[in-house]
Amino acid sequence: xxxxxxxxxxxxxxxxxxxxxxxxxxxxxxxxxxxxxxxxxxxxxxxxxxxxxxxxxxxxxxxxxxxxxxxxxxxxxxxxxxxxxxxxxxxxxxxxxxxxxxxxxxxxxxxxxxxxxxxxxxxxxxxxxxxxxxxxxxxxxxxxxxxxxxxxxxxxxxxxxxxxxxxxxxxxxxxxxxxxxxxxxxxxxxxxxxxxxxxxxxxxxxxxxxxxxxxxxxxxxxxxxxxxxxxxxxxxxxxxxxxxxxxxxxxxxxxxxxxxxxxxxxxxxxxxxxxxxxxxxxxxxxxxxxxxxxxxxxxxxxxxxxxxxxxxxxxxxxxxxxxxxxxxxxxxxxxxxxxxxxxxxxxxxxxxxxxxxxxxxxxxxxxxxxxxxxxxxxxxxxxxxxxxxxxxxxxxxxxxxxxxxxxxxxxxxxxxxxxxxxxxxxxxxxxxxxxxxxxxxxxxxxxxxxxxxxxxxxxxxxxxxxxxxxxxxxxxxxxxxxxxxxxxx
Numbered sequence: 001x002x003x004x005x006x007x008x009x010x011x012x013x014x015x016x017x018x019x020x021x022x023x024x025x026x027x028x029x030x031x032x033x034x035x036x037x038x039x040x041x042x043x044x045x046x047x048x049x050x051x052x053x054x055x056x057x058x059x060x061x062x063x064x065x066x067x068x069x070x071x072x073x074x075x076x077x078x079x080x081x082x083x084x085x086x087x088x089x090x091x092x093x094x095x096x097x098x099x100x101x102x103x104x105x106x107x108x109x110x111x112x113x114x115x116x117x118x119x120x121x122x123x124x125x126x127x128x129x130x131x132x133x134x135x136x137x138x139x140x141x142x143x144x145x146x147x148x149x150x151x152x153x154x155x156x157x158x159x160x161x162x163x164x165x166x167x168x169x170x171x172x173x174x175x176x177x178x179x180x181x182x183x184x185x186x187x188x189x190x191x192x193x194x195x196x197x198x199x200x201x202x203x204x205x206x207x208x209x210x211x212x213x214x215x216x217x218x219x220x221x222x223x224x225x226x227x228x229x230x231x232x233x234x235x236x237x238x239x240x241x242x243x244x245x246x247x248x249x250x251x252x253x254x255x256x257x258x259x260x261x262x263x264x265x266x267x268x269x270x271x272x273x274x275x276x277x278x279x280x281x282x283x284x285x286x287x288x289x290x291x292x293x294x295x296x297x298x299x300x301x302x303x304x305x306x307x308x309x310x311x312x313x314x315x316x317x318x319x320x321x322x323x324x325x326x327x328x329x330x331x332x333x334x335x336x337x338x339x340x341x342x343x344x345x346x347x348x349x350x351x352x353x354x355x356x357x358x359x360x361x362x363x364x365x366x367x368x369x370x371x372x373x374x375x376x377x378x379x380x381x382x383x384x385x386x387x388x389x390x391x392x393x394x395x396x397x398x399x400x401x402x403x404x405x406x407x408x409x410x411x412x413x414x415x416x417x418x419x420x421x422x423x424x425x426x427x428x429x430x431x432x433x434x435x436x437x438x439x440x441x442x443x444x445x446x447x448x449x450x451x452x453x454x455x456x457x458x459x460x461x462x463x464x465x466x467x468x469x470x471x472x473x474x475x476x477x478x479x480x481x482x483x484x485x486x487x488x489x
Contacts (some may be wrong), residue, residue, distance in 0.1 A: 192219065364424065
């Protein structure tokens, strides 16, 4: 007797990706590279997601353009005082942002097209575990099926009740990029990454900025010393940093502008306000609950396991829609791992635990690996080496007075465990530390390396010398570290 098996299910696609941002693009292309039939559903006119259109690239472009237009570094180096035209500056800022966005959108289209990824425009919603319905802007609908799904719909700004975001002078982290003129004053609620980045960008352009944070420190995940150095640099930019306080009410008061009353009773008045205290997973209209995908409320983040698999085995999720760390860099890697796990590709099986963080404030901040406290908590003895831009030839050339590279080594093995940078090009320099950590390098690794001269990278050698001096029981640096205190104002 011959056993007859039912024919395999014929799906429309091997993989359907919901969302065309960094995670969606990289996940789709990863599957297509291995000859899978892939579709991306994107509700906006162009792919790229928040990273390209409202977040990562636009804000970083705004930073670079603001530094150029304001002559920020030239003020101290050459005594050049640049007057910002509050009407003409915004169109120039936005023009550069739009140019960069256009170039990146073109690259994404090229990447999707060369891998034969089908792009469907419209809003996707699950109607059953294997089917999504795509509603087009023209009112049309179609249903498609897939063996696997990857949800990569990103996040949206959190908008608390009680704040009137219809007011033209009250912005969130998406709408702030549509500015028609530079305000004379700005209140920022939230001293997280987004809040600190925009606070320094606007301050560099001569805007009076005050930033409010309920916690006792800005960016508490940073090494405390680096966080304190950033806080001091922000104050030197003229930013009024208020810690340990939160907002009670936000309202418009006629000619006075936007009035913010804090829990302490303090009242802040400004021309504009930016609310930058968190984001929500962009998942509420996807029908996930209807098919059994677990979503954590109130933020709307999708629950996944170490393979980025949801509670429905053939549905995966990656990027900002699953929450922390919500970085474009990690989102791309998560999506690649998710797709490889789904199809069993023996290619990329996990996201590295060694994640660099880049904060595009003025000055830049970046870190990778462990802080001193984390090394101690692991039962090891940290040895720290520091080197300062002020003592570096390239640092003197560019006039960076804030820059520091701080390396954290293990006392016993001398292996590098953490790298923490603040200053010009910090987000580039940190990768030197990242590579040495991943390869198990020690303090002697930096001593043996030959660096171009003059370069900022040479700072790593002198930070290693400083650490070796501590092993030997004496200091080699000329400048003492700043004292780290918890401040409230």
